[in-house]
């Protein structure tokens with residue numbers, strides 16, 4: 001091997017990132033080694049600072065630099081409307097449509113007993129409490145249209161059926177078994193607008 | 201339905217075979233261990249994604265081979281247009297467990313997608329379990345039969361399998377965590393909804409098969425079975441009836457109600473045929489059931505499935521064998537192993553394959 005140990009170590013680290021294969025990792029190392037030490041230090045600092053300062057929003061689970069995320073802090077948004085998503089990347093997909101003006105609740109997962117994730121692990125009681133205290137009048141469930149997303153949606157609908165809140169699910173347009181984050185803006189906008197009531 | 205060509209590589213006894221079929225009857229010949237049954241199994245695999253021998257994919261790979269490939273080109277009636285359409289399928293499985301399926305150029309991950317393409321009616325030495333064996337053998341028979349002509353049934357079955365897997369996980373974990381009862385309620389609702397749909401389709405299919413079976417018998421085939429009927433009475437299922445089993449399900453870590461426990465039976469003169477049948481009788485009845493199943497497929501799709509007959513001669517008496525061979529002429533395509541081609545007579549257009 002003609003490459004030094006440090007090179008190989010760094011390439012392996014980069015190669016373990018999602019979407020980066022060994023070849024791309026090597027190219028990144030070549031690129032990084034071309035940069036000035038200051039630039040590299042700035043990059044490293046940005047990484048450490050991001051890790052240290054970005055947390056989950058204490059209200060909705062989105063990324064936040066303080067207690068609350070940008071969305072929760074935005075007073076122009078409709079606090080009576082809550083959209084439940086599995087992951088932050090789903091939130092990002094819905095935000096991209098620009099049509100949704102309510103708040104979110106990120107589950108960071110879905111009910112999947114095989115992976116030992118039940119309603120408790122997802123903190124669904126926390127969601128119920130939030131609806132009780134935050135004056136939410138409609139919950140839009142935007143879990144993925146696959147088996148685990150469906151089960152999660154049904155469970156939430158059941159859980160919220162005793163509360164005085166309308167429960168809807170985004171539905172049409174997104175093919176069964178696919179994932180929200182890959183839906184295009186038009187499809188997702190349609191899905192949000194044509195949401196249907198769910199009986200718990 | 202007609203299989204025009206096949207390519208089999210590293211599949212059990214078969215190292216490599218490239219075969220073309222033109223005649224309605226293909227007689228597969230060769231000594232013991234040359235892979236006659238395996239060739240039929242390969243055709244069955246193209247229709248079901250499974251081996252009729254009940255072997256797992258890894259066990260189907262020929263010794264020392266890194267993978268198996270089963271591929272075929274066939275023509276079939278198109279359900280929508282009614283015209284004849286050509287299809288190409290190729291299934292590959294590697295010793296590392298990687299699956300690759302191509303159907304008309306589209307790649308799929310699960311072999312289950314084969315179901316509904318090529319259709320077969322298969323009689324082999326495992327068929328006796330249809331009559332004498334556990335309920336699972338009969339469920340497998342009816343599931344493949346109905347799913348092959350009904351995509352909704354196939355999807356309902358997959359959804360059911362998924363619910364079961366998740367409910368079983370909750371039940372298993374209940375030994376060290378308190379199970380979420382509302383989640384189990386939710387699964388039970390799904391089990392009731394999906395089972396009810398599956399029961400209805402099985403009932404409709406079994407009624408057709410029962411009628412076809414008795415028509416075959418009254419036409420002179422296996423006349424001794426004139427009192428044989430199919431009985432199907434799925435156990436009534438409701439959310440309440442499953443909930444009543446909850447404690448036992450939690451104790452046993454298993455789902456105790458639903459269509460995964462379903463069964464149908466053959467009655468002869470009102471009595472369970474399973475118990476009274478000799479092995480020979482059971483085999484003949486299984487052949488009858490297979491042929492009746494082919495009639496169901498024809499009624500549902502407008503064409504006969506491909507008939508696979510393995511080792512027929514040992515089990516059927518001469519008079520009935522002649523009747524079976526007469527019936528065979530109705531099929532577009534038949535594969536027979538271990539058979540004296542001369543017996544077919546000059547009326548049948550047959551080709552031989554020597555392995």
Ligand SMILES: [Zn+2]
Nearest residue numbers: 057060069072
């Ligand atoms: Zn927030």
